[in-house]
Each structure stands twice: as structure tokens, then as C-alpha cells.
Amino acid sequence: MGGMDCRENKEMRKHLITLDDLSKEQIISILEQGKAFKEILSRPIKKIPTLRGKTIGLLFFEPSTRTKLSFELAAKRMSADIVNFSASTSSLKKNESIKDTVMTLDAMKIDIYVVRHPSPGVPYIIADHIKGSVINAGDGAHSHPTQAILDLYTMWERFGSIKGLNVTIVGDVKYSRVVRSDISGLLKMGANITLCTPKTLLPRYVIDARVRHTFDMKKAVKDADVIMGLRMQKERQDSGIIPDEVEYNHFFGLKSHLLEHASKDVMIMHPGPINRGIEIDGEVADSKYSVINEQVTNGLATRMSIFYHFVEN
């Protein structure tokens, strides 16, 4: 695997908290290395010794199934030791501060911390108090860089390059850490971004002037190379941000008849878990255009690549 020595050539930051921590070249390096790991995942024996003797702590302060599983499996495939820390079983219930919790863990010599927390910025607090690396697995509505990397990978693998791709993102932009990270990564790689969502789910202040938005799904998907759906959380309806799921689906649901306006080999993506019949219709999710399950495999491969880039020798 010739790409493996990229670590010597390119200096990586110690933590991955937002995509701002990575240059375009570093992102490409992670993607290229991800491809090598993806090949390993298709072998009969999927385990490699790269992280043998390293310890990875999975610190999940809010529930997660998919992301946690993906990180855990990526670490196991690379022969790392894993320790799990989740808020429900931890001493945080006893009102211990994040700082104290993390300092205790650091005394156990953990090399990489994978952190998920409902409050934006917590990975920075943790990074300030530990000697290892922090990889952000999602902090509130702030950032989810490994999801963005896997999304970029999925586009890069299919199209060869992200520059100039028309990417349409549909759904709850305002409260989404995935969108914040995807926008940051896609802009860095030169994609054209269109957002489609009602005003109540759109940030009142534009994050970047290069991002366009529309309220019309037909316009939004026109000539799109990629359409990305986002999960509509039930609580948005309860807190009066959208009327209800029926109306939402009517105006902003991803339906198969819309796809005829898109590019002919359009790719349908979704970070999961999907709500069939709300933000995406079942026949779209199951169509030949959908790469939703492929994204999960890519998530595993790119997380292996991220571990590889961020672990210290």
C-alpha cells in the first residue's frame, strides 16, 4: 500500500474537531488512504495490525448506534484496544465535570478519544485536558467531521473529483452538524451547493455566501449530481418549526418524480437513519440511485483512514 507513507509527507493536526482542522491536501490524503482500507474490508480476513498496542476511548455522552458502531469496528479492524465510556453508565450522573472525567481517563493513557456530546465545543474542552488526540464524532449542531469525510469519499469515489459537482442538500439545515461539516468540506473541495428547506429550518444568517438556497424542490434538484436528504427530527414538529410531517413531505420530501430533473446518474445520499415517507420516499431510498448503504461501508473505511492519520507514532 504505497499511500501509507503519506503521513511522513504531510503534517496532520493532532485533533480532528472540525473540517477547518484539515487542508484540502490532507482531506485528499485521507480519501486516498480510505480507498486502500476499503479494499482490505473486502478481503476474507479483514484485520490489520496497524493500531496494535494503541488504545481508543469511545466517549459517547449522547446515544448513538451507527456512528459508535462504525468507530468501534474501524478500531477493531486495525487491532486497537477499545474502551467504552457512555454517559448513562458513567459518573457524569453524579455531577462530575467533563474536565474531571477526562483527566481521570487520561491517567489511563488513552491514545485517541472519539467524542460525541450534545453540547457544541465539548471536544475542545476535552482536547485541552488530555495528551492524546481527539476525534469529534459529533458535538451538538456544531460539527461532525467524520460524517463529512465519508460523504466526500462517497462522491469522490464515484465521480473521481468533487470540484464542480452540483450537490443539493434537503432538510433540517439549521440544527444539523452534518450539514455544517459537509458545507465546509464541499466548499473546500470546490463543489456547488444548493440548500432546500423551509425558512424555519434555514439559518437566519448565511454561513457562506457561495451556498445558494431555494424553497422549490424542482429547482433544487435540477442538474444535481448528488442529492442529500437529512433526517427530520420529530421534535421540530413538536416545537412548532414545521406544521407536520404530511405537509413537510409534500413540499420537501424526496420523491422519485423529482429525480427526472436531476443529472441522469444522480447519487442519493442520506446520513441515516432515514424516515421513509417523510424526508425521503421508500422507492427513492431503495432505488438504483441510492448509495445510503454504501455510505455506511465508506464510513468504516474512512474512519480507519482517519485513525491512521491521527494516531501518534
Add this chain to the structure above:
Amino acid sequence: MNNVEIKNAKVLIGGKFEKTAVYISDGRITFSKPKGKSDIIDATGALVLPSLFDIHTHLRCPGQEYKEDLDSVTKAAVHGGYTDISSMPNTSPPADNEALINYIKLEGAVFKRCRIHPFGTLTLGSKGERLSRMGLMKKAGAVGVTDDGKCISNGTIMMRAMEYADTHGLFIMDHAEDHDISANGVLNEGVVSEKLGLPGIPEIAETIVIKRDIEISRYLNIPMHITHVSTKRGAELILAAKKDGIKITFDVTPHHLAFTDEDCLSFDTNFKVNPPLRLDSDRTFLIDLIKKELIDAIGTDHAPHADFEKEYPFDRAPFGISSLDTAFCLLYATLTVENKIPLEKWIGLISSAPRKLLGLRPSELEEGQRANFFIFHPKNEWKVDRKTIYSKGKNTPLQGKKIKGEVLYTFNNGKMVYPF
């Protein structure tokens, strides 16, 4: 008791600096050498300034002494050049009756450092429902009333509270915030809050209440003071109302003049404050109003918190900046050093102006006046850290930074109260 002679300093007399010796004799100021022995302070390069008055201090006591107590707050005050502070009533329990006003006045006096002028609440428990005993609180020494931290949302109750407060000639202060709009916001709503994925507090959470208050004040013809105005739009509304003859006044804080929401980009909870730090265009507009002498006062909104509270994530940490120790130095750095506004043009906003607003005696450096002043060295540099901040709340954005301009001595009624 010996007299005190302060020599080689420039003294602010009647709005102008004069190079003259100042003496303290029998607790009073004199410019001619008194009889008897004098202790001499050589204040070469320093300025002698009238002592400061803070119109907006959170005492935290009774009830939250882990954040601040009367010993630490009075130390912080005199360290910052303040000999008088007005306490906000959002203590635990809230200062909504004469017994608590008495407690604050009596206990605060124990340390003999500075005077505390308590505010009482407008409504019982600051709940915005029933009127508090404003008349009895005034008799006990309350200088004004406010439901600071909370804002009475019910217009009828606000009007009644104002009419009743005015019956007793009480100064009425409002913290202008529509809590339904600010909701769970933690910093200014704008590009920064969107980037950080944190819920924002829109400008209109403030301006919508300022507009309402202006209308109530106009309709009832009762004066009202809006505290810690943070937005350009809010200040513009007030200035326009003043032009219409409405009796409305306002203050701003040092931190809204010095910092902006971009300072929150590092998730540093020491910049988390309510009202939130706004845009640079708001900040520079407020500074410009100081240049034009259109602001009525500067209040610190001193809000100390314990370390562990400010170590919570940004969305869970409490609002507030510990300010008394550093307010004057920060203002000097921001207004005089950075924006070239001469000290003599703005110092009134934190000394004579708030005293005048509350109907208290002014404190000027005049022959025969009580010796309430402090000595400030504009060139001395000092480091803000846990030891140099006397407030129990170490939550200042200046933590760990060096600042130019140092308070050397503070005198209250002729007695040196700082250094301790």
C-alpha cells in the same frame, strides 16, 4: 490620624487635569497643606480621579456566597477604583422586602471598604406577578427597583409596577429582554452562532422590549432606565425617544464596548454574557455615542461565577462576566488607548452620572469634599490572573492577559481602602 499628602500626580478637578498636590485632612479633600504630620504618597506619573460608582453589580449574597461574598465583592470594588456599588436584587432569596435590603446595607458596611446601594425587586420574587414592598424597601435604603435578569413580560404588570415605584420616587431600571425570543439562546444570533451551531439570541429580543418600555414610559410619563443596552438599534430607539421628550435613560457595559461575538469562536465561556456580545458594528456605534456624549452611564453588570460553573460546555455555562476588578482598566484600554477618547470625557459615566441618576450626592475632587478618590497609573502594566482578581468570580475574558493601567490606591471617606 495623620494627614495624607499625594504629590506629583495630575488631579482631575472640574473636568480638567491639574498638576497639584492633594491632601486628605479629617477625611476631606484640601489643596492647601494642612497642619500636622502628613503621610506622603509619591504618585509620579499617576492620575488622581474621583471614585467610581457602579450602577449594576451582582452581589450574589445572600444565598450564593460560593460565587461571591460581601468580603470579596467589596475588595474587588475598591481594587477597581469603586467606592460605591449598586446591588441587583436577584439574590437567593431575591431582595424583595425591607429585611433583605437592611441585611445588605448592614452586612456590606461591616468591611468598611465601599458603600452598597441596594436595588429591590419590582415584583415579589421577581416573578412578574405581584408587586414587592417597594415603599418599605425604599425606607430601608433601596435606591431603585428592577427585576434585572428577568424582564416583566406582562405589560399591565409592568405599568402597575412602574406607577407604584414612581409613587415612592424610586428609580426604575429594566433589563430589556423578551425571554420568548431569546429562549434557549446563548450568544448573539449571527454568523458566529450559525457557525458554532449554538442557539442565538436575536437583536430583537432586546429591541422589542426597549420599544415597549419607551411606549410605557411615554404613556405613563414615568422615567425609566434601560440597563446594559447591547445593540446599535436599541440605542438608536432610545436616542430617538429622548428627542421626543420621553424620560428614558440607558447604560452600557465595559464588555460590550470591548468585545464582540467573534470572541466566542473559541467557545470560551468567559465571553458568555447576557445580553450577549454583539457585532463589531454595534460595539463601534456604542463607542461613538460615548464620543458624542450621548450615553447616560456605564455599568459593569459584574456577574461572578464559580470556576466549575464556567467549565460547563458553552450552552450550559451560566451567563456573566466578573468585572469590578478590571472594568476601569478595560474602559481605559478601550476608550482612551484604542479610541483616543480622553479620560476626562468619559470618567463621569462611571462616577458622577450614576450618582446623579439615582439622586445621590456627587463625588468630585473639590476643596472640602469627602475624600473619595483613587489613584491610577496609566502606564503600569499588570497581569490579570487568579491572584490579582479579588472577586471570587475569576470569570473574566482578561484572565491570563496583561493590561496597561493600574489602580494604585483607593480612598473612601479619607481612608485608604486599597491596597488592603
